[in-house]
Amino acid sequence: MDDSPRLSRSLTLLLAVTVALGAIGEVLLAAGMKRVGSVVPESLAATSRLFITAFTAGEIWLGIGALLLFFAGSLVLLSKIDYSYLQPVSAAGYALVAVLGHTVLGERVTFWRWAGIGCIWLGVALVSHTSPRTTV
Amino acid sequence: MRIAFFLAIVVFAGTGGEMLVAHATKQIARRRPVTRPAVIHLIGHAVRPGAIWAGLALQAVAFFALLALLSWADVSFVVPATALNYAVGAAGSALFLRERVNRVRWAGVLLVCLGVGVMCASER
Numbered sequence: 001m002d003d004s005p006r007l008s009r010s011l012t013l014l015l016a017v018t019v020a021l022g023a024i025g026e027v028l029l030a031a032g033m034k035r036v037g038s039v040v041p042e043s044l045a046a047t048s049r050l051f052i053t054a055f056t057a058g059e060i061w062l063g064i065g066a067l068l069l070f071f072a073g074s075l076v077l078l079s080k081i082d083y084s085y086l087q088p089v090s091a092a093g094y095a096l097v098a099v100l101g102h103t104v105l106g107e108r109v110t111f112w113r114w115a116g117i118g119c120i121w122l123g124v125a126l127v128s129h130t131s132p133r134t135t136v
Numbered sequence: 137m138r139i140a141f142f143l144a145i146v147v148f149a150g151t152g153g154e155m156l157v158a159h160a161t162k163q164i165a166r167r168r169p170v171t172r173p174a175v176i177h178l179i180g181h182a183v184r185p186g187a188i189w190a191g192l193a194l195q196a197v198a199f200f201a202l203l204a205l206l207s208w209a210d211v212s213f214v215v216p217a218t219a220l221n222y223a224v225g226a227a228g229s230a231l232f233l234r235e236r237v238n239r240v241r242w243a244g245v246l247l248v249c250l251g252v253g254v255m256c257a258s259e260r
Contacts, residue, residue: 075157079165083158084229084237084245087151088222091248094255112258119251126244134236135162 007132011080015089018073021066023096027104028063034105035059081132088127095120139209143217145201150218151225153194159233160187219252 007015036054054060077086095117101107163185205214226245229235237245 075161078158079161082229082235083155083233084226084235084241086158087154087225087229088241088245088248091222091252094252098255110258113255116251116253116255116258119247119254121251123244123247123249123251126247127241128244130238130241130244131236135234 007081007128011077011132014073015077015086018070018077019090019093020096021073022070022090023093023100025063025066025070026093026097027100028059028066030101031105032057032059032063082134085127085130085132089124091120092124139205142201142205142208143214143220146198146205146218147220147224149194149201150198151221151228153191153198154225155228155233156187156191156194158229160185160191162233163187216253216256219249219256222249222252 033054036050036057074086074090098109098113098117102109202214202218222245226237226242230237
């Protein structure tokens with residue numbers, strides 16, 4: 001158990017990789033769904049066809065793989081650090097998704113979205129200055 | 137009223153589910169400390185306790201409630217409102233998981249809530 005007020009280097013790396021995998025997974029799902037087309041549920045058969053088409057997109061499978069690794073990383077992290085530490089720090093993924101959406105998918109990021117990202121980063125910085133584990 | 141009720145389901149079932157998963161993984165790690173070779177053991181055993189499945193079921197309930205909510209209300213309202221998750225998560229961790237949430241962590245959580253709210257409100 002890690003009682004130090006700071007995360008060890010390996011846990012910091014695992015946390016960064018886990019948050020990045022979550023963000024990358026979501027961006028891959030978004031890229032896959034953009035390629036497949038928007039969901040307009042006309043009938044059950046049409047919706048089923050769309051989902052089957054979605055699962056033929058490589059990005060969707062890569063996205064699901066990244067999100068499964070994100071879940072596995074979260075399990076390991078939750079066994080080591082507080083939930084009240086991990087949950088807000090994971091919000092850094094919101095910022096990463098916006099940056100990836102802007103750079104990879106060419107989405108427009110407004111001033112207010114950058115302002116929100118700034119707030120999230122400030123919040124994450126504050127939480128990361130608290131002890132990552134406060135229970136036995 | 138219906139929107140408030142479903143929002144409460146999203147927030148409380150979602151964070152409740154995550155807290156159950158957190159509780160179960162801590163229980164497993166308490167029995168056998170998680171070293172690098174034991175990571176596979178943790179992930180393998182994580183699917184056994186009922187708390188994990190109950191946590192995943194609660195998260196599924198939260199997900200379907202979110203879908204229902206999105207069909208009635210604007211996404212620019214729903215997503216910022218679900219940022220309440222962070223505040224409820226911090227309070228729940230202190231109450232049920234016995235974690236010490238000090239003022240600095242609370243300030244950080246509230247800034248994250250504010251940031252998510254600002255990001256999503258900008259979608260209007």
